[in-house]
Amino acid sequence: MSRLAIRGVGKVFPGVRRDAPPTQALQPVSLDIADNDFIAVLGPSGCGKSTLLRLVAGLEEPSSGEILLDDAPIRGPGADRGVVFQSYTLFPWLTVRENICFGLREKRTPRSEQRETSDRFIARMGLRGFEDHYPKQLSGGMQQRVAIARALANDPKILLLDEPFGALDNQTRLLMQELLLGIWEQARKTVLFVTHDIDEAIFMANRVVVFSARPGRIKAEVPTELPHPRPYTIKTSPEFMALKARLTEEIRIEALAAQR
Ligand SMILES: Nc1ncnc2c1ncn2[C@@H]1O[C@H](COP(=O)(O)OP(=O)(O)O)[C@@H](O)[C@H]1O
Ligand SMILES: [Mg+2]
Incomplete structure (x- = not known):
């Protein structure tokens, strides 16, 4: 609920x-x-x-x-509560995968589960092949897809x-x-x-x-x-x-x- x-x-x-x-x-x-x-x-x-x-x-x-x-x-x-703002709020020092896993790592989710969840959102958001990219290497649309994935990965x-x-x-x-x-x-x-x-x-x-x-x-x-x-x-x-x-x-x- x-x-x-x-x-x-x-x-x-x-x-x-x-x-x-x-x-x-x-x-x-x-x-x-x-x-x-x-x-x-x-x-x-x-x-x-x-x-x-x-x-x-x-x-x-x-x-x-x-x-x-x-x-x-x-x-x-x-x-x-998962929040996504207009301006890009990804952590610039983290890769796409690390950004998506941020909340899961905070919650001390097991590594294998972090991997599984991030894989799922990377695929869903069309980010395959960009797992190890940093935010500044991505277009605006891609950055927002990562931001949405990061919010959803936490299952808010x-x-x-x-x-x-x-x-x-x-x-x-x-x-x-x-x-x-x-x-x-x-x-x-x-x-x-x-x-x-x-x-x-x-x-x-x-x-x-x-x-x-x-x-x-x-x-x-x-x-x-x-x-x-x-x-x-x-x-x-x-x-x-x-x-x-x-x-x-x-x-x-x-x-x-x-x-x-
Ligand atoms: N931290 C703040 N301090 C003072 N005024 C603020 C602050 N945040 C927003 N406001 C004012 O509150 C009003 C509503 O802002 P905001 O919620 O950002 O509107 P919107 O998102 O609909 O454009 C605006 O007049 C804005 O200047
Ligand atoms: Mg506003």
Whole structure:
């Protein structure tokens, strides 16, 4: 079981200088994510998406409310949550395999099991032949595949992704979406995926949570209800187009509000 309950969670950052006003990054939000669900958080830049994800990751403390993972309050970072950020966060001094095994080594998993697990993810993520490469020897797309493999190898309860494909070129990005969705369709992890890309949110998630402009609050929750498996061609289906039209309108209003 991997159920996430976000209960009235808000975040206020203190001003950078003593005389600067505090920043309310997130208004209290409540969100329930069921076991094996794939939720996308969609919203304009600066609305608090990353803040929400960092709170769930335990990298920030909420100013109000609480976050429960399987009924246990989150008090800090933990191996039960796998996190992937937009910018490449691999350990530059470790090889692809060593990066993927990082969490397993921390947990003192037997060597043979580390090997088996890393082999599985190296194959799944199309990284064969690059096991001994260092991150700087890889393309951006490959680095993110390693980052996802590293997160999944730990077998976390929930996968937290913060615009993981945001720095990739469009073609690579589309392939990465298919890869991650394929993994979810096989392995059914609980996923919280942050993005500002409408197509990406609809294509991948089962429910799209639209955030308002800063300070973020939940403006709409839109179930996508597209069947699985989802081929990339679904992006041109009438159902997809209708969802896109609706979400585009919601986001446009918020982007306009954010400009003011
Ligand atoms: N550590 C921090 N200290 C002060 N302000 C912050 C901090 N982190 C984020 N913020 C502010 O909180 C707001 C939301 O940021 P963020 O969660 O990164 O938005 P998003 O990911 O949706 O673009 C922004 O105004 C940002 O400047
Ligand atoms: Mg962000």
